Amino acid sequence: MAFPAAAIFQNGGFESGNFSGWTTGSGVNNGLTGSQPFTGSSLNIGAGGAFRGAVVTAGPDLKGAPLALPYAGTATARVNNTATGGIANFISQADTITNADRDSSDNKLHVRFSYAVVLNDGGHAPNGQPFFYLRVRNVTKNTTLYxxxxxxxxxxxxxxxxxxxxxxxxxxxxxxxxxxxxxxxGDSIEVYLLASDCEPSAHAGYAYLDGFGSSVVTPGATAATPVPTTNEYTLGALGLLLLGGAWWSRRRA
Known part of the structure; x- marks a missing residue:
């Protein structure tokens, strides 16, 4: 079942129970390049490894981190796990952004989601530590949005x-x-999440991803929660007044 809040991405809430609609992959962490602050251009991932991610339907976290799992709906994606070996895992998806991704509360195009990360400190130099990297980019224009x-x-x-x-x-x-x-x-927008073990290979790192939508997806929700407009607030208040009036009339009768 498609997650109802995810207008732009297929299976954006991972409610299918798998990674359908997503590209999954793995590689070997050869250590970050350049100096801090690290960016996507610092990645130095070689071929190899195996994809160790999973779609989880219930907690707890693998190391007991106090994270609500699943975050929203009935499923959440986990990228990588507690196994070591210097392995990096990633998931990605690109799709066309349309007016279905416009939030009626502000009439702007939104890509909303939530993520969480768990890393094991190996005490290495920064370029050799476990890490995570997340990016949203416009593939058509080759620009980074987040x-x-x-x-x-x-x-x-x-x-x-x-x-x-x-x-x-x-x-x-x-x-x-x-x-x-x-x-x-109308452009192609891509989301990409990578989580990696350390480069010396004995310390792990993994990440979670969930809750895509043009409107806000709250924890535990199964659909987007749009922000009420002024008109909606007005109609709600009017409804309460009418209910109150009806109750008072019945009481007098």
């Missing part, structure tokens, strides 16, 4: 320690709201 990149133990991030798991940290569910310019209407 990018997030963190390695284990990176300072200035929102990572928190996993309880009772020394060296492990997690990024709680983070909501992304990518506003796509109207000039990009």
């Amino acid at each position: 990018e997030d990149f963190s390695f284990a133990a990176q300072t200035g991030t929102q990572f928190q320690p996993v309880p009772s798991q020394s060296g492990w940290s997690y990024l709680p569910w983070k909501a992304a709201d990518v506003i796509v310019p109207d000039a990009d209407l």
